[in-house]
Amino acid sequence: MKELSKLMDYRPDIKVIDATLRDGGLVNEFRFTDEFVKALYNANLRSGVDYMEFGYKADKEMFDESKFGPCKFCDDEYIRSIVGENNTDLKIGVMADVGRCNYKEDIHDRSESPVDLIRVATYIHQIPTAVDMIEDAKKKGYEVSCNIMAISTAQESDISVALDILGKSPVDVFYIVDSFGSLYPEQIARIAALYGEIADKYGKKLGMHAHDNQKLAFANTIEAVGDGVDWLDATYAGMGRGAGNCAMELLLGFLKNPKYNVYPVIQFIEKYIPEVRAAGAVWGYDFQYLMTGLLNQHPRTAIEFTKQGRKDYAEFYKEIISQE
């Protein structure tokens, strides 16, 4: 059982990262209006959020700019059009995917950019490229975190090796990522212990990025807080791929640091979330996501089921349980 003080008191090391534009962008092709993005920036400022992730640095050779909103590419000019010089305590992050980002050219020196944090996302078999991206971003002056995705299908021994390689890199934060929303709080505790051992050895911080397939995104995030994880991802109204993420309104309600304030989050949700839903974005817990989470599968079949407007849950369960 954890210490009472962890609920009543707070750790000043906690950082809250708003991932709404990035993970949420996956359900609307990043088609956020400038008004939405500016209002989100202001809500983050007022609610004491530490980092705001603007989206991906996607390679324009691979992705057609006409098919996505600007948060898919996160040009410095676009971010500057929202935040100006961002002379605030709110830092700006972007995600760079291994294999989908022309990082050497598209990520400029931090001195020329409004961005503060590069979040490198990698699968476990891509670690050497991730390290190259981390080194590149560090050399350019950024804070750098690294998400190893889909760890619920990886062996613990492989994760250890990957973390050991990352430990020797200049990355600042290891992220625990439950891509399939398949992990239970007990498993988070065990994974945080594994990550924490290697993080301590190399002086790194830990982060948590959760999905809500089994309605555990918030529960797993607060489990992680109790296990020494400091960097916490959340999105407004849980907006994110498939079942969505840990909801910002739940997380800020829970955290006791007086710098956080849930009220601006509620105001933003009331005013801006209905419009993205009305425009067709669909996310949130539903039975099909529970099923892929339960079976530790990628949610792509459940996302397709949702897109097709299917409601034959029992048939879907039979389809995915017979997949190998």
Next chain:
Amino acid sequence: MKELSKLMDYRPDIKVIDATLRDGGLVNEFRFTDEFVKALYNANLRSGVDYMEFGYKADKEMFDESKFGPCKFCDDEYIRSIVGENNTDLKIGVMADVGRCNYKEDIHDRSESPVDLIRVATYIHQIPTAVDMIEDAKKKGYEVSCNIMAISTAQESDISVALDILGKSPVDVFYIVDSFGSLYPEQIARIAALYGEIADKYGKKLGMHAHDNQKLAFANTIEAVGDGVDWLDATYAGMGRGAGNCAMELLLGFLKNPKYNVYPVIQFIEKYIPEVRAAGAVWGYDFQYLMTGLLNQHPRTAIEFTKQGRKDYAEFYKEIISQE
């Protein structure tokens, strides 16, 4: 950190209680069709659920029979019309509220009734009447559990005294009830330790009944399983008052006992849940329930907000935060 075996293996002592008709009945005035109730009974049989709660034994002097469906009153004849003599492994439960049940007259001897379990629900200031109801039900031959409601606003020392009185009664199970959906898993662990100490002393079992105001009903239930709690309440699609309950489909997916099977639950949900929603029943996680949960308040204001179709969440937050 809990034992790995608790996730991979299972405790045969676990009992799953389907509370759909009872807690779910609170959102549709118990107006379930016989077809719905029969299908639910069959789904519970097929999915290995241990107990099916049919509803309340409400006092007909206090509640007008014309204003509610039969599960509000749970006459033996009504239950028998669904389950016959119920020669199955699925046991039948009903809830009897202190002060709202004419238990001496309306609860008949078990030998004459299809009911197996009386679930006495009490507030902490009503314990002596609860004990009288427990003794009455035991004398009539029933298994008996006791829910102490709204413990998140009670002092631990008062809870200890209440449990000590109940410990001396012939009740079989103490239920931990998070009526306001305000408790976090760490708190459940602490409460389970407190309940467990007194339960061990008197040879009682522990149960968990959770609400989803902060999307923690399932998380708190599986936390409780890891803390030695054996009786677990769940409802199909989480149907229940306000934000609803721990979802049966999540719970049976989690439990590893091979006698449980989530597939009949999914089939039932697909076929029967849309009709109760179409008939106007509203339940499930929403921002107004998060807010009352966060502030450890009774959800009645959030239920009223929902009924009125209000969406002005920020105004609602201001209203409830200024209440004393």
